Every structure is written in structure tokens, then in C-alpha cells.
Amino acid sequence: MNPAPPASEKEARLAARMLSLGIREEDLAETFVRGAGPGGQKINKTSSCVSLVYAPLDIRIKCQASRSLALNRYRAREELCERVAAILLGEKTRAQQEAERIRRQKRRRSRRAKARMLADKRANAEKKALRRAPAPED
Secondary structure (H helix, E strand, O other): OOOOOOOOOHHHHHHHHHHHHHOOHHHHHEEEEEEOOOHHHHHHHHHOOOEEEEEEEEEEEEEOOOHHHHHHHHHHHHHHHHHEHHOOOOOOHHHHHHHHHHHHHHOOOOOHHHHHHHHHHHHHHHHHHHHHOOOOOO
């Protein structure tokens, strides 16, 4: 089942974001091409893949996230806004933020942080040990 096309309030929010970033519809060259990959006959026969070119910054985006043309047009414009914001405003994209978060998680802890973590674990273990029922005496 295809997801519903984006609601008008979402489209209005996207249009406002595009306006705030200085992206005009006249600067976009939009073409629709046939999709490729899994999806069978339907994806191979319909032109639901959206290709956007933003001339001022020479950004090219191809979106084939769903089989819905309307949804792909919306998502392509969303991706364009993210890329333009990253270039113009220095904002980090969601993908960059996610990569940094994973890098921080995998990073080795400092000696002090590791010692503090182990001390906390030890204290917790001692606290839990007090909750155990006493061993029966024979």
C-alpha cells in the first residue's frame, strides 16, 4: 500500500522553508524518469523517480523513495532544503548528525570516565547485594 501524499500543511511548511533559504521554483529544473531496482513491473513502467537540479548551487538530487510521484517530489525538495542549508548556513544535515552521534558512541572512554563508570557499577552491585535474601543457615 502506498503512503498518502504529503498533507497541505506539510507542503506549506516546506514552501516556507524554501522561501527562507532563497530557493525559488523557477530555479529548479525538475524531470521525471523511470525508476529502477526492486518493485517489479510497476516501478519499471511508471515515471515516478524525481530528478531535481538547482542551478544556482549546481545541486542534483534524485529521489525514488516511494512509488508515489507526489511523495517523491516532496522528499526531493526536502533533501534540497537540507543540502542548501548545509551549504549556506553551515547547518549539519541529519545524516551528518547521526554519523557524529555514532562516532561519539564508539569512541573510547577516557581513563577518568572509565574509572568513574566502574566505580558506579561497583556501588550499584553493592547496593543490589544488600537486597538479596540472606543465605539459609544449616
